[in-house]
Amino acid sequence: MSECIVVTSGKGGVGKTTCSANLGVSLALQGATVAVVDADIGLRNLDVILGLENRIVYDLVHVIEGECRLKQALIRDKRAEGLYLLPAAQTRDKNSVTPQQMRELINELKEEFDYVLVDCPAGIEQGFKNAVAGADRAIIVTTPEVSAIRDADRIIGMVEAAELPEPHLVINRYRSKMVRRGDMMNKEDILEILAIPLLGIVPDHEDIIISSNRGIPVVFDETSVVGEAFRRIGRRLHGEPNVPELDFSEGNGIWGTMKRWMGLAQGVA
Amino acid sequence: MTELFNRFLNRKDSSKDDAKARLKVLLIHDQVDLTPAQLDAMQEEITAVIQKYVEIDRENSVVRLERGDDRIALISSVPVRRVIERGLPA
Numbered sequence: 001m002s003e004c005i006v007v008t009s010g011k012g013g014v015g016k017t018t019c020s021a022n023l024g025v026s027l028a029l030q031g032a033t034v035a036v037v038d039a040d041i042g043l044r045n046l047d048v049i050l051g052l053e054n055r056i057v058y059d060l061v062h063v064i065e066g067e068c069r070l071k072q073a074l075i076r077d078k079r080a081e082g083l084y085l086l087p088a089a090q091t092r093d094k095n096s097v098t099p100q101q102m103r104e105l106i107n108e109l110k111e112e113f114d115y116v117l118v119d120c121p122a123g124i125e126q127g128f129k130n131a132v133a134g135a136d137r138a139i140i141v142t143t144p145e146v147s148a149i150r151d152a153d154r155i156i157g158m159v160e161a162a163e164l165p166e167p168h169l170v171i172n173r174y175r176s177k178m179v180r181r182g183d184m185m186n187k188e189d190i191l192e193i194l195a196i197p198l199l200g201i202v203p204d205h206e207d208i209i210i211s212s213n214r215g216i217p218v219v220f221d222e223t224s225v226v227g228e229a230f231r232r233i234g235r236r237l238h239g240e241p242n243v244p245e246l247d248f249s250e251g252n253g254i255w256g257t258m259k260r261w262m263g264l265a266q267g268v269a
Numbered sequence: 270m271t272e273l274f275n276r277f278l279n280r281k282d283s284s285k286d287d288a289k290a291r292l293k294v295l296l297i298h299d300q301v302d303l304t305p306a307q308l309d310a311m312q313e314e315i316t317a318v319i320q321k322y323v324e325i326d327r328e329n330s331v332v333r334l335e336r337g338d339d340r341i342a343l344i345s346s347v348p349v350r351r352v353i354e355r356g357l358p359a
Contacts, residue, residue, distance in 0.1 A: 146292045153296050182283025189289050193296065 004106050004116040005237070006039075006135035008159070010151030012122030014143045015172040018208060020119035021049040022219040022227075023139075026234025028083035029219070032114040035074065037086045037106075039131040040121035041096060044088035051215020052077060052085050061089035064101045070108055079220065084113070094126040099133035106134025115237075124158060132159065138167035139199060144174060144185045152194055168199035170233060175204045200233035201245060202226060297334045300341055308334065315345065324350040 007020045017040075024036035038046035041061065047053040058073035063086070070086075077083040086109070089096065109116045120131035132138065138159045142152040152169075159167045171190055178184035191198055205226040211218040219230040228246055235243045298305065312332040319325055326348040335344045 146288050146295070149292055150295050150299065154299060179285075182285050185285045185288055189285065193289070193292060 002110040002114050002116070003137070004110060004118065004135045006118040006120050006132050006138045006164075007141060008120035008128065008131065008138055008155055009122065009141045009148070010124065010155035011142075011148045014141050014148050015202070015208075016122075016141050017045050017049050017119050018212070018217075019139070019141050019170055019172065019202070019230075020117050021046060021217045022230040023234050023237065024050075024083055024115075024117050025077075025080050025217045025219045026231050027115050027117075027238055028077070028080040029231075030234060030238050031082070032238060033082040033084075033112070034115045034117060035084045035086055035109045035113045036117045036119065037109070038088035039102070039118050039127065041088045041127065041130075042090065042093045043121065044090050046119045047075075047085060047087045048215065049212055050077060050085055050217060052087075053215070056087045059087045059089040060105070061092050061096050064097055064105060070105070079216075094121065094130065097130050099129050102130045102133040104134075110134075124154065128155075128158065132162045132164065135162075135164060137165050139170055140167045140194075140196065141170045141172055142190070142194070143172050144179075144190060149185075149190060149193060156194060156196060167196055169194060169196050170199050170202060172202045173204040174201045199236055200229060202229045202233070203246075293336060297336055297341060300336070301334060316347070319347055321353075323352050326350055 007016050007023070009016050017038075020036055024034050028034045036046060036050070037060065038044050039060075040046070044059075047056060052075050055075045058068040060073065062068045063070050063073045074084040074086055077085065106116055106118070116134075118131050118135060121127035140152050140155060140159070142148045156167060169191070171187065174187075175184055179186045187198065187201060203226055205218075205224070207218050207221065207224045207226050211221065211224075217230075218224050218227040219234070221227045225246065232243045232246055298308075303311070315332050316325070316327065316330060330345075330347045332343070332345040332347070335342050
């Protein structure tokens with residue numbers, strides 16, 4: 001049974017692409033076959049986060065317009081067996097594709113792959129409609145900020161209007177120190193407002209910037225706490241819904257210091 | 270002075286409570302598609318209707334929208350001083 005999951009948020013810059021890339025890698029590392037699709041036509045970025053930007057020949061619009069076969073456009077990620085990227089077009093715009101064409105493309109991908117992850121563009125217009133067109137369910141990414149949660153709430157309504165099942169939430173850029181001193185909304189605050197099930201929490205961490213500099217998704221880094229957060233979310237997606245939440249509340253005290261020494265909690269904000 | 274004392278004890282108001290309160294109001298406005306001015310006008314009108322029948326404590330009256338799990342509810346708390354002693358309004 002293959003499944004298409006759209007990763008969306010409403011607001012830009014909350015980490016949709018990072019989340020799509022890392023969950024794609026995580027699922028592939030668990031042995032699944034995965035296609036990650038960049039639906040942000042005109043502003044492609046998933047290729048850069050995955051470090052595959054130099055290998056693009058054809059893109060999603062070429063496939064839809066029949067200029068190449070689907071297999072010619074798929075880029076194989078040599079670091080993770082079973083992972084492929086379908087890049088977005090950079091020189092076209094979102095109106096080059098219709099929801100019906102997306103649906104057909106996703107269905108074709110679902111015949112080949114266990115998971116099709118669609119990285120949705122920001123916004124609620126054509127790009128969003130295209131990205132959700134072929135999806136079986138949605139993951140909403142948000143950060144603990146008023147503007148991001150407001151947009152997430154709007155998008156949850158639109159996902160429901162698109163007749164997808166109840167979406168799951170990823171809270172990104174969580175800063176446990178700020179939460180502890182009451183300067184950031186905590187998990188419970190956010191879940192109370194958005195009222196959808198939590199898929200996982202990703203700490204705000206400098207490893208994310210380092211990994212995007214290098215084009216190596218952080219989930220490949222076995223020593224990284226933020227990589228571990230993504231690995232756990234990936235496991236929850238892939239048949240282990242009860243994997244416990246990562247405890248990144250350490251930071252102060254002896255235990256936190258020891259963990260930092262071991263490099264586990266390094267750079268956690 | 271109290272503020273200084275509170276800060277010393279790390280008891281200042283946490284900004285996340287501000288965030289949460291603002292967010293709740295925002296989401297209601299987004300959902301009902303009413304501006305804050307329209308909400309104020311509605312509150313005025315509702316209070317005016319109640320005042321036709323009973324004398325109320327306007328200072329301590331609250332009429333507001335609140336978000337529950339799956340719906341928005343109009344919550345009002347209007348302290349009544351006394352019932353106006355006359356027949357039904359014309």
